[in-house]
Amino acid sequence: MNLWLAAVPAFLLTAAGTIFLVKRRKRSALKLLAALNLLLMGGALILLTGALAAGPAAAAGAGAALPPAPAQTPAGAGGSALIAAAIAVAGSSIGAAFAVAYTGSAALAAMSERPELFGRAMVVVGLAEGIAIYGLIIAIILIGRA
Template sequence: MITWLIALPALIAAFLATRLLLRRRGKAGLRSVLAADAVLFAGALALLLVALSSGSAQADAATAAAESSGSGSAALIGAAIAVAGASIGAAIAVAYTGAAAIAALSERPELFGRAMVIVGLAEGIAIYGLVVAVILIGKA
């Protein structure tokens, strides 16, 4: 919790600086922001590879403990990816189907029931992600 309290002002400052940069410089600012994002992504990937690789300097007991907790953490990471991917997919689906439903309702209000069913089906994608996450967490 304390980490978020420290990181939140830095995130807000970074967001505001990015927004100011994009307003003032246009395409050149966008290129610099994309370059900074690529550098941050490469650093995060390198940190992930270092964290997941097992060093030869570790003792056998520490390696066994890391392997036993590694399968649980891999399941939690998989569950997080499942929920995040399903939520993003559901958000995109609801955005398109919701816009189409509003357009259809503006012309024919009697289509309300059908439009809400279609939007509800699009939202079901997020529920599938939650089900997969529960299954993965249960196996950890």
């Protein structure tokens, strides 16, 4: 059984207990939850530092021999490019969404008064959508160089 599926009942019980605790004791429950949150964050920080400090041989067994490592490219180069591509697509898509929302609502308001403005209004909305395409092109370039 998948570990994440086994954790779902524990998560639901914890969520129900938290809601019950907050409804019963507001001030003390918030202090307790803040302390538990700090404890969990401290544990996560300890796990993160342990994972970052571990060398490549830390995962090997006591007497296991590792095969020779092939020549590698820098470890972070491909991953950094993929993260940059994701940021480019996400940022440009969010920007295009805001631009289309504002220009689209203004275009509909203008067309409701003067229907002959349909062509010009759609050009403005299309230009706003071009922002997302620019982000997609940048992402393709970045992935191609990874």
